[in-house]
Amino acid sequence: MDADALYQDVFDKYSKYINPNLARLMGFAGFGVETYGEGCYIFDHEGRKYLDCLGGYGTFALGHRNPRVIAAVKDQLDHLGLSAKAFFTKNAADLAEKLAQLTPGDLQVSFFSNSGTEAVEAALKFAKAATKRVKIVSTNGSYHGKTIGALSTTGREKYRKKFEPLMPGVSFVDYGDVDALIAAIDDQTACFIVEPIQGEGGIIVAPDGYLKAAREACDKQGALLIFDEVQSGLGRAGYMFACEYEGVAPDIMTLAKSLGGGIMPLGATVMTMAIYDAVFGDNPMAHTSTFGGNPLACRAGLAALEILEEGELIENSRVLGLRMLEGFQAIQALYPDLLKEVRGRGLMIGVEFTMDEVGEVMVGLLMKLGVCVAYALNNPRVLRFEPPLMITAEQVDFALSVFEEAMQETAELLAVLA
C-alpha cells in the first residue's frame, strides 16, 4: 500500500470506527500515521521524521524503542506474557522491591495496574478505606485521569460536566494556594491529591514550600497525601520523582506513563505498609486487576527503572532542561506580545502564549518543520515540551531554532491579519 492509500485507509477507519470528530480535527491539523520510532524520533507514513518533543505526554522518558527495554521484553515473551494469576510472578516481586527502594519516605507496597487513571483510582480507594473518611481535596487545573473516580478529582469542568454526578465529597482549591489548602483539609478529609508539577494544567511547577505545607496540613488533620507523579515522575523533572525537589514524601504515589519503559502500559500505586494493612488486612483481594502486574509489563518496568537508576538520563533532564528553558526564555524576549511565559523543571517545560490561536498555529507549524508537540489538555495556550530524556544539546538547539522560525512566521501572519 502506498503512503497516500495507507493514510486514507487509516483516516477512513478512524472516521467510521474510532472517533469521527477527532479524525476530522487531526486530519485538518495535518497529522499523519505513525509508523516507526527510534530514540528521540518518530516517523510518519511518508517517512517524514519528527523530533518528538511531546513524548506521548511524558511516556517516552527512555525514548522510542529503547533497546534495553526491548531486549528484556523480547526475552520475557519467550517465557511468559500475561499472568496465569494462580502463581507468584517474579518480575512483579522484583519491580515492587525496586519501587520501594527508589520511592521516598516509607512507601513500600505496590499495587500494579495498566494506566495512570487506574493508578489514581486505586490511590483514591485506598485513601478512603485507610482513613474511613469520604472527603477528598484536589486542585483546580489538575489532571488525574478520566475514569469516574479519577475524573471526580480532575480539576477541569470541560471533562467532568457531561458525566455528572461524579463521586461525591471532592472539593477543589487553587494550585499553590497554601491558605486555601489549609482551610479545605479537615478531620473528615481522606486525602489531598496533587501533582508536584501540574502537567495537563499547563506545566505549573508547585511554588516553593507548597508540598511541605501540604504535608503539614494533611498530618495535622490525619489526612493522607497523594502525589500523582504519573507525568512528573521517573526523571522527567530532573529528579527520579518531582517531589524530591522539596524533600517531601507522600503516603501514596501514583506512577504510569514512562514506568513501562515506553514499550508496555504499566501503572503503579505505591503506598505505606500501614495503608496496605488498613485496605488489604482483612481481604487481600480488596482491589485487584487481571492484567495488572503481568510478567511482560513488569519486566519492561524493571528494565526502565534500572536504566533510570544509573542516573545519566536524569542528569541529562536537568542539564538539557535548563538549556531548553533558557533558550525559550531568550525567544520570549523577542516576542513578548505573543509569548506570555516559559516555565518548567527538567525536561517538563511549558510555553504559554498570550492567545489560544497562537498555540494552534504554532503546533501546525512546528509539526510541518519536523518537531512534534501538542498543547496541554487543560490549557490550550500552553505548548508542553516533554522530549525523551536522552535528547542531545544539538536536538534541543534544533527544536529551539524551529520554534523561533515558527514564532517569526506566526508573528508575520498575525501582523497581516491585524
Ligand SMILES: Cc1ncc(COP(=O)(O)O)c(C=O)c1O
Ligand atoms: C498526572 C496525571 N495523572 C493521571 C493521568 C492519567 O493517565 P492515563 O492517561 O494513563 O490514564 C495523567 C495523564 O496525562 C496525568 O498526567
